[in-house]
Amino acid sequence: xxxxxxxxxxxAAAAEAAKKAKQAAKEEAxxxxxxxxxxxxxxxxxxxxxxxERQSLIDCxxxxxxxxxxxGNGGNVSMRVPGAAPDGRDAFLVTPTAMSYDTMVxxxxxxxxxxGNTLDGKRRPTSDMTAVLYIFRHMPEVNVVIHTHQxxxxxxxxxxxxxxxxxxxxxxxxxxxxxVAPFTRSSDEGMGILTVEHIGDALAVILKHHGVIAVGKxxxxxxxxxxxxxxxxxxxxxxxxxxxxxxxLTPEQIADExxxxxxxxxxx
Numbered sequence: 001x002x003x004x005x006x007x008x009x010x011x012a013a014a015a016e017a018a019k020k021a022k023q024a025a026k027e028e029a030x031x032x033x034x035x036x037x038x039x040x041x042x043x044x045x046x047x048x049x050x051x052x053e054r055q056s057l058i059d060c061x062x063x064x065x066x067x068x069x070x071x072g073n074g075g076n077v078s079m080r081v082p083g084a085a086p087d088g089r090d091a092f093l094v095t096p097t098a099m100s101y102d103t104m105v106x107x108x109x110x111x112x113x114x115x116g117n118t119l120d121g122k123r124r125p126t127s128d129m130t131a132v133l134y135i136f137r138h139m140p141e142v143n144v145v146i147h148t149h150q151x152x153x154x155x156x157x158x159x160x161x162x163x164x165x166x167x168x169x170x171x172x173x174x175x176x177x178x179x180v181a182p183f184t185r186s187s188d189e190g191m192g193i194l195t196v197e198h199i200g201d202a203l204a205v206i207l208k209h210h211g212v213i214a215v216g217k218x219x220x221x222x223x224x225x226x227x228x229x230x231x232x233x234x235x236x237x238x239x240x241x242x243x244x245x246x247x248x249l250t251p252e253q254i255a256d257e258x259x260x261x262x263x264x265x266x267x268x
Contacts, residue, residue: 057079057094069148077145077146078136078144079092096126112129131188135195150226153206153230161180162178163236165254167236175258177202182208212229
């Protein structure tokens, strides 16, 4: 073989080797890409702890908005999760701060411990978290806390110190007259402190110049309390607007209405 032919042969072999190396690199890159996509897909469908409970908080927020208790991404919802902290103590699910409920998914809801440390979730929790946790710590019977900016209740809080138990819905759904707590700035633990101090036997308190905190054993009770509070405040404001004397129920009538009658609602 001549030197010329030998050079051509070596050149062809080098080109073939380069071609094979390029093909191998392409295949390897394809494998890495496929592996990355597979990992991303698995991460996407990875089980979210307390997914149903997290979704229930989002659904509650929609209920708040549907009943005109909030606008946009206002307010927040929180839930006690018994024994969910690593040390066996209660943990708490809280909606994230300043995030649209329309785009919120269960993984956006944050799980925190009683000190507010994040246990699960990547979002920043509600800015009212310290107030909410104060309520949970001091009201062990409460499993859900709802915060709204409902207009009629907030308006009533500017002109009276209490929504009296003069409506059957207040007695049946809120359990007692609803007090107005003094003003404290938003996103402050004082919201929780004043709630505990002023809520009494009711399931809600009006925060002066701000909104409402409603509580309950579950989401249904807390949301129902907030809804009927708003309805009753609207009615009471209408009565006040007439300038006529307000008719009040007697303590005996209130107690009679509060008596368990045994036929309201569906059996468990």
